[in-house]
Amino acid sequence: MGGxxxxxxxxxxxCGEVKPVTEFRRNAANPDGLSFYCRACYSRRDRAGYRARQAKKGKTVRERVPVPxxxxRCPGCGETKPFSEWYRNRRSRDGYNTYCKKCxxxxxxxDYLRRAHKLTLDDIQQLVAQQRGLCPICLSAPAVQVDHDHATGAVRAVLCFTCNVGLGLFKDRPDVLRRAANYLEGDVWRPVRIAPGVYRVPS
Ligand SMILES: [Zn+2]
Ligand SMILES: [Zn+2]
Ligand SMILES: [Zn+2]
Ligand SMILES: [Zn+2]
Incomplete structure (x- = not known):
């Protein structure tokens, strides 16, 4: 069953990855009937959340490797590092934060970006109305998926399923998408043979 x-x-x-819908949990509350994040991302979040909750209660979650x-051990990156790699936290049991400095x-x-860019259902409906209900890329399919800039977390637009997946397949790279468009318009990108076995690639 699809969305x-x-x-x-x-x-x-x-994670920004395009995955089969079977890699998502069911969630009837969402327009596509699927969970927001993929299963892998949810279980990673669940694991991190479990460790953080146990740590808050003063319990140590069993470590896979003995810690010198x-x-x-940082539950974020999974690395075992010296205390100098942690910020001090007087409220915690061992006097350090749960996560290493980097994490x-x-x-x-x-978290800051998530909060700063968090849209309400109302905001999303307004955005869709501004787009006249259509995906701004193909201008034909209904706008149903909120698309984020993965680097900044900013909401870009509400896209259709296909275009949102398409951007991911093109690695979110404008240069690749532009070459694909040029290619379709017949501007075929071909290396030029200048000597046997020696090719010059167009810039
Ligand atoms: Zn994911
Ligand atoms: Zn870490
Ligand atoms: Zn579209
Ligand atoms: Zn390719």
Whole structure:
């Protein structure tokens, strides 16, 4: 079973990957009937959340590898690092944050962007109305998937399933998409043979 449009693929806004709809959980509350993130991203979040909750209760989640003295394992990156790689946190049991400095910074930035760019259902409906209900890329299919800039977390537009998946397949790269468009218009990109076995590629 596919989503609303019957598309067998969906793009996960967390990892940015295009995956078969079977890689998503069911969620009737969403327009496409599928969970927001893919299964892998949800279980990664669940694992991180479980460790964080246990750590808050003062319980240590069993470590897979023994942690040497003066070291700590970060549930974010999974690395075991010396305490110097952690910010101090007087409220925690061991006196350090749960996540290492690197992961702590990355999480802060991501959470901040998530909050800053969080749209309400109302915002999304307004955006769709501004787009006259249509995907702004193909201008023919209904706008049903909120598309994010994965680097900044900013909402770009509401796209149709196919175009959203398409952007992911083209790696979100304008240069690749432009070459694809030129290619379709007949501007075929071909290396020029200048000597036997020596080719010059057009710039
Ligand atoms: Zn994912
Ligand atoms: Zn880390
Ligand atoms: Zn489209
Ligand atoms: Zn290619």
């Amino acid at each position: 609303l449009s019957g598309s067998p693929y969906k793009r996960c806004p967390d 003295d003066g070291h700590k 702590h910074g990355a999480r802060d930035a991501r």
